[in-house]
Amino acid sequence: MARVTVRFFARYAELTGCESAAVSIASDAATVADVLARVRESVPGAQQLPARPLAAINRHQVRLDARVQDGDELALLPPLAGG
Amino acid sequence: MARVTVRFFARYAELTGCESAAVSIASDAATVADVLARVRESVPGAQQLPARPLAAINRHQVRLDARVQDGDELALLPPLAGG
């Protein structure tokens, strides 16, 4: 079982009213997409997240098919707008 | 007759020991090159000026065949090195 800390930023934090949520996934081979599906079920407002948000695991951008591991920090990132 | 003020800058002022010299030319159709020839004769050290220095009349760069007129300021400019 993988316990993942999911972090929401900027507009996504507004949509969910949440900055951080703990999500547990039973599978040994869970992906970002799996965590995202769980988040949509368990976090109110998360249904409004886009179908394919930018994601980062432990501060590195990853694709939605990347594997998550127990203890990972998964960040969901609105379109970047630095500068 | 044209009376021209010749100005020397930077290294040319060092070569001639002079910042400004009055030069008179009898011709009605004198050019920068004519004034330069007169300068070489009359200003000590001016023989060391290059054969074809940059020149400006009344603050505008000109070629050596440009005409000079009475009252003009002719500047002899070492290679530019601003910045």
Place this chain on the structure above:
Amino acid sequence: MTHLTREPIAVAALLAAVQGDERGGTCVFLGTVRSDDHVTAIDYSAYDEMALAEITTLLGEAHARWPNARVTLQHRLGVIPVGEASIAIVAAAPHRDEAFAACRYLIEEVKQRLPIWKKELRADGSATWVGQPT
């Protein structure tokens, strides 16, 4: 040098961090909040830890590409009023080509890669996230 700050950016400190007697050309880019469309301020937020890691990576890339250049940058977060700088990038190098190139590289990468977001604030109290599909 702290790369993320909630205070006004002090360009002099950034210059001091990169200039040196062998570096004759310095290029600075300042991005300031624009008054477009009745915006009075922009509220910048970041995924701080990832932004800092990414800034370190970017500066390292610039240094690898222009080894004689010294580069730094600072991004301001929080509510920044119109006219004030949200970002400053400074590149000093022996010659100006490298300074311009490194500075330009960094601002382009900053815009592409830093996990930073902006919410435009208007006089009428409305607010809009920048770059969001609506």
Place this chain on the structure above:
Amino acid sequence: MTHLTREPIAVAALLAAVQGDERGGTCVFLGTVRSDDHVTAIDYSAYDEMALAEITTLLGEAHARWPNARVTLQHRLGVIPVGEASIAIVAAAPHRDEAFAACRYLIEEVKQRLPIWKKELRADGSATWVGQPT
């Protein structure tokens, strides 16, 4: 804004002259005296009247080419120690492309066109005019 000065260049004053609420990108170029070859300072001299006229022309050209940009520059004259700026160019524009382009244009033209000369001064008392055939 005086474009030729014998005092240290104050970049803040140049920035204030061109920045504005509609201009979100500012590019600054600083040229500083390098310590190459035991140089301790450079003595800059100019044909002041022509240099000022040419600077006005250059700034006008940049403004014609990038109408939304505001540009200015200051060139310092006299003996400038290593590490201090001989020239500062500032271009502010609504977007960064114009700011970088205008700034780069101006420094290239300054180097080509201003009647300004430099004499490198060394610790051993020797001096060399820069760019002179010897």
